[in-house]
Amino acid sequence: MPVDLLDEAQRALETTLPERGDDYRLGYHLSPPAGWMNDPNGLVYFRGEYHVFYQHHPYSPQWGPMYWGHARSADLVHWEHLPIALAPGDAYDRDGCFSGSAVVEGDTLYLIYTGHRWLGEPGNDEHGMHQVQCLASSTDGITFTKHGVVIEAAPHPDIMHFRDPKVWQCGDHWRMALGARQGDDPQLLLYRSQDLRQWECLGRALEGRRQPDGYMWECPDLFELEGRDVLLFSPQGLEPDGYERWNLFQNSYLLGRLGENACFVAETELREIDHGHDFYAAQTLLAPDGRRLLWAWMDMWQSPMPSQAHHWCGALSLPRELSRDGDRLRMRPARELTALRQSRQALAIGTLEAQSRRLEVRGALLELELELELTGSTAERFGLALRCSDDERERTLLYFDAMARRLVLDRQHSGAGVSGVRSVPIAPGQARIALRIFLDRSSIEVFVDDGAYTLSSRIYPRPDSQGVSAFAVNGRGVFGEGTAWSLADLKL
Ligand code: FRU
Incomplete structure (x- = not known):
């Protein structure tokens, strides 16, 4: 050498x-x-x-x-x-x-x-x-x-x-x-x-x-x-x-x-x-x-x-x-990664009727665990806006699209340079979608239904775009109980 x-x-x-x-x-x-x-x-x-x-x-x-x-x-x-x-x-x-x-x-x-x-x-x-x-x-x-x-x-x-x-x-x-x-x-x-x-x-x-x-x-x-x-x-x-x-x-x-x-x-x-x-x-x-x-x-x-x-x-x-x-293959986050969890906050969103609500949780490094309840929901779309700027012009959307019956990751407003939409199918008759989401300063990884599907994308929001909102469009969106953790900044 x-x-x-x-x-x-x-x-x-x-x-x-x-x-x-x-x-x-x-x-x-x-x-x-x-x-x-x-x-x-x-x-x-x-x-x-x-x-x-x-x-x-x-x-x-x-x-x-x-x-x-x-x-x-x-x-x-x-x-x-x-x-x-x-x-x-x-x-x-x-x-x-x-x-x-x-x-x-x-x-x-x-x-x-x-x-x-x-x-x-x-x-x-x-x-x-x-x-x-x-x-x-x-x-x-x-x-x-x-x-x-x-x-x-x-x-x-x-x-x-x-x-x-x-x-x-x-x-x-x-x-x-x-x-x-x-x-x-x-x-x-x-x-x-x-x-x-x-x-x-x-x-x-x-x-x-x-x-x-x-x-x-x-x-x-x-x-x-x-x-x-x-x-x-x-x-x-x-x-x-x-x-x-x-x-x-x-x-x-x-x-x-x-x-x-x-x-x-x-x-x-x-x-x-x-x-x-x-x-x-x-x-x-x-x-x-x-x-x-x-x-x-x-x-x-x-x-x-x-x-x-x-x-x-x-x-x-x-x-x-x-x-x-x-x-099919299933991918779950390595179990050791729970060691990244710092402070814990409950996500009690409940039901939204054609509205958007800013949540208390904030952060660039977050893990969110949450269920979208499809039974009882009538919204055309409902889900989360992540890494939001205060005016929400910057945001990364993750939502259920009822018309397409798909879970959608939309990074058209996710910050510098990137764009585009990716999605995975949700089976007919499926009652809820279980989400586990990892946010880092320039990435999002979504584990859907215990890793049956995953969506991994880079996003480049401004450092202070750290808000999280829940939304439902044209109808009712029912959110199950959830949890948010801030994650350790190990500066790898
Ligand atoms: C894949 C790849 C490999 C190659 C390497 C070069 O991304 O094109 O086939 O060995 O990257 O950096």
């Missing part, structure tokens, strides 16, 4: 820190100390602590040659930023240490990542790229030694996009899933190894066609969950379909079976894992207690990122516990 490159990058971060503006800075979500963040990488539990790495550009709040940022936590709530773990600069990863994963063998923590080189001018896809899979290791979990390339060539000369290795243990050997693109078609490749160094290609676990499957499947993760195999991945190039797939790219999943022949047979249709504006490149880890925990990049390529003007950008979602409910 060229130590001077890591030192230089670390110094660049420290020089930027005093200039960083914190108006949008998240209080309890992981974001880079300064500079740019995208995908979560190398999620792993090592020697009693959770380690999270991430795609990082320490020199500017724009994407650039990728480094691996690094943080760790003993409790999933308090995080310590560690020195940058990987820097690009060797011949094989000259232009970036792209996404990948981590495993532990004995006393050693291994990182497996994609080494990226542009063939022409940097950043220009047209001239092509060369991507290889690389290995690095550490015994202290802080400093890493690079071991170079472990997979030099894709299994077909027409594969140029070949990246994001996810490695896991399978009996007495290791397996790796990789996202790839052959011509204009996406595929999932599977490899096996005894020692993490020599890898044998088992073939294509799944193949798609440009229409309707997109052109590339980024950041695959493949794991068993309660008796079914889950393929979690981030397809590029899908078209919007009804209310679905309105983000530039969508983080999606299939449930099915990974057979002995290393083929993945899908048994469900493709579903988005989160229905907000900002959720991508999710990855999981298996916690020591058997829980499957998931983090995603809580942003989207090409979305407005106003915190760039403040010398940082990018954040990870809250850690979530994944479970399966028939053919």
Whole structure:
């Protein structure tokens, strides 16, 4: 590892820190100390602590040659930023240490990542790229030694996009899933190894066609969950379909079976894992207690990122516990997150008749738990206005739309840059909607009906837009009992 490159990058971060503006800075979500963040990488539990790495550009709040940022936590709530773990600069990863994963063998923590080189001018896809899979290791979990390339060539000369290795243990050997693109078609490749160094290609676990499957499947993760195999991945190039797939790219999943022949047979249709504006490149880890925990990049390529003007950008979602409910995945906030709760306030809204009411609760960092009672409600729309300015010109709306029978997250007035509406269906006959909402300075995560659906979006209200109102439009809205907590500002 060229130590001077890591030192230089670390110094660049420290020089930027005093200039960083914190108006949008998240209080309890992981974001880079300064500079740019995208995908979560190398999620792993090592020697009693959770380690999270991430795609990082320490020199500017724009994407650039990728480094691996690094943080760790003993409790999933308090995080310590560690020195940058990987820097690009060797011949094989000259232009970036792209996404990948981590495993532990004995006393050693291994990182497996994609080494990226542009063939022409940097950043220009047209001239092509060369991507290889690389290995690095550490015994202290802080400093890493690079071991170079472990997979030099894709299994077909027409594969140029070949990246994001996810490695896991399978009996007495290791397996790796990789996202790839052959011509204009996406595929999932599977490899096996005894020692993490020599890898044998088992073939294509799944193949798609440009229409309707997109052109590339980024950041695959493949794991068993309660008796079914889950393929979690981030397809590029899908078209919007009804209310679905309105983000530039969508983080999606299939449930099915990974057979002995290393083929993945899908048994469900493709579903988005989160229905907000900002959720991508999710990855999981298996916690020591058997829980499957998931983090995603809580942003989207090409979305407005106003915190760039403040010398940082990018954040990870809250850690979530994944479970399966028939053919669907469910995501709940990691149970440890209740430790964030500070002062508690009852939310006794009751019934609103075609009116709006400002609530007593205020804050930029809040958790709200509340039920919308559909039985007995006649309003066309009813719900909450969050992060409201005093004049309510700034507001983020979360409401039940009775005509569409959907729960809607509307960020058309959510502050700098962002816009758009996302929603999830509410089943006919459903009597109430249970909401658990996490607000941070520039994010909202909504867990609907105990995580049956989630909506995660970035919002950029002014720091003093902290009000909460309840409203009902044209009719009666019945609100069940609820609770609000202010949440700890950990200044992560
Ligand atoms: C996904 C992704 C990965 C790649 C990384 C580069 O967001 O495009 O496929 O490894 O970001 O930063």
